Amino acid sequence: MTRMFRMRTKKVGLPPGTLVHVGERRAEKVKIRVLDYNQTNFQEFETETVDQCLVFKDLPSVTWVNVIGVHQPDFIERIGKCFDIHPLVLEDVIHTEQRPKIEDFENYVYIVLRMLCRNEEDEEEMGAQSEQVSLIVSANYVISFQESEGDVFDPVRERIRKSKGRIRKLGADYLAYALIDAIVDNYFVVLEDVGEELEILEDELMEDPSPEISQEIHALKRDMIYLRKSVWPLREVISFLSRGESPLFQESTGIYLRDVYDHTVLVIDTIETFRDMLSGMLDIYLSTISNRMNEVMKVLTIIATIFIPLTLIAGVYGMNFDYMPELHWRGSYPVVMLLMLGMGMSMVFYFRKKRWL
Numbered sequence: 001m002t003r004m005f006r007m008r009t010k011k012v013g014l015p016p017g018t019l020v021h022v023g024e025r026r027a028e029k030v031k032i033r034v035l036d037y038n039q040t041n042f043q044e045f046e047t048e049t050v051d052q053c054l055v056f057k058d059l060p061s062v063t064w065v066n067v068i069g070v071h072q073p074d075f076i077e078r079i080g081k082c083f084d085i086h087p088l089v090l091e092d093v094i095h096t097e098q099r100p101k102i103e104d105f106e107n108y109v110y111i112v113l114r115m116l117c118r119n120e121e122d123e124e125e126m127g128a129q130s131e132q133v134s135l136i137v138s139a140n141y142v143i144s145f146q147e148s149e150g151d152v153f154d155p156v157r158e159r160i161r162k163s164k165g166r167i168r169k170l171g172a173d174y175l176a177y178a179l180i181d182a183i184v185d186n187y188f189v190v191l192e193d194v195g196e197e198l199e200i201l202e203d204e205l206m207e208d209p210s211p212e213i214s215q216e217i218h219a220l221k222r223d224m225i226y227l228r229k230s231v232w233p234l235r236e237v238i239s240f241l242s243r244g245e246s247p248l249f250q251e252s253t254g255i256y257l258r259d260v261y262d263h264t265v266l267v268i269d270t271i272e273t274f275r276d277m278l279s280g281m282l283d284i285y286l287s288t289i290s291n292r293m294n295e296v297m298k299v300l301t302i303i304a305t306i307f308i309p310l311t312l313i314a315g316v317y318g319m320n321f322d323y324m325p326e327l328h329w330r331g332s333y334p335v336v337m338l339l340m341l342g343m344g345m346s347m348v349f350y351f352r353k354k355r356w357l
Helices: 073-082 087-094 154-162 172-207 211-231 234-242 251-316 332-353
Strands: 031-037 042-047 062-068 101-104 109-118 128-137 141-146
Touching: 031 154, 042 154, 062 172, 073 087, 087 109, 087 128, 101 234, 109 172, 109 211, 109 234, 128 172, 141 172, 154 172, 172 211, 172 234, 172 251, 211 234, 211 251, 234 251, 251 332
Parallel strands: 062 141
Antiparallel strands: 031 042, 031 062, 101 109, 109 128, 128 141
């Protein structure tokens, strides 16, 4: 999640609805996983063609069409034609830098979310990777678009396969709620990793505030900004759904959506808390470095102050004038050395009395 913006110049000047993929380039083929179910029946299969999904378009059962990969515009365009999806919606689907939002059409609702997953491959990352998930929610089907293989929807699939809970008894709106809830719940997993990293960083900051800690603090602050950007607009999306402003979402589902709304607010509060903690840690780091520098400068200043009068005496008797009678006295050297030593000791005593040492 280190890159917050990507180049969009290749879309400049094109007419609205032009399908141009904006995001990471991928070589794998787009796949479709279909789960069709009702209270008594269930079937699941995987395909690479759109035609096999058409048979489920008008069935009374609930169908979940999970499209894995949005990097082939022609493939996404065929799906849009089969399910009568507006070209501007398809444009947003393959433009993978969208902010979370919701658009209510006559026959379906279009929802954009950011899915965060643990990043176990790259240890230099914060611990999570982000991708866009688009949902098309209709009366009897849900189409989900994700950028790559791997997601947080396995618990939902298991509930459908094993007929756990209410999911097989309710409609497509409850399926959409389950997918949104899975994404929001996984935010807590990511934030838990961030919290553990913050605790470790805080301990290191108290023990040895090295420059590497400053770099880690700045990196985490950037990650928190990205997380806030990904989660904050989601509150408006879920609020719209929970208020029942779309006829595709039943009032019974609104109760569950309000619970997701509470979770979203908690996630946002946690992110804001982490941001405040990071700002405080950065202030502590800067204060510690400043105090350490002040201590060093204080010691050097005291040493210089002690040696200033001694240097003056050494400079006066180092001029070697002929008419300096002290230079010819037998006890001049020990007297001057004792005088210099006494002056140095008295200054040290005075600094200790003033608690400057």
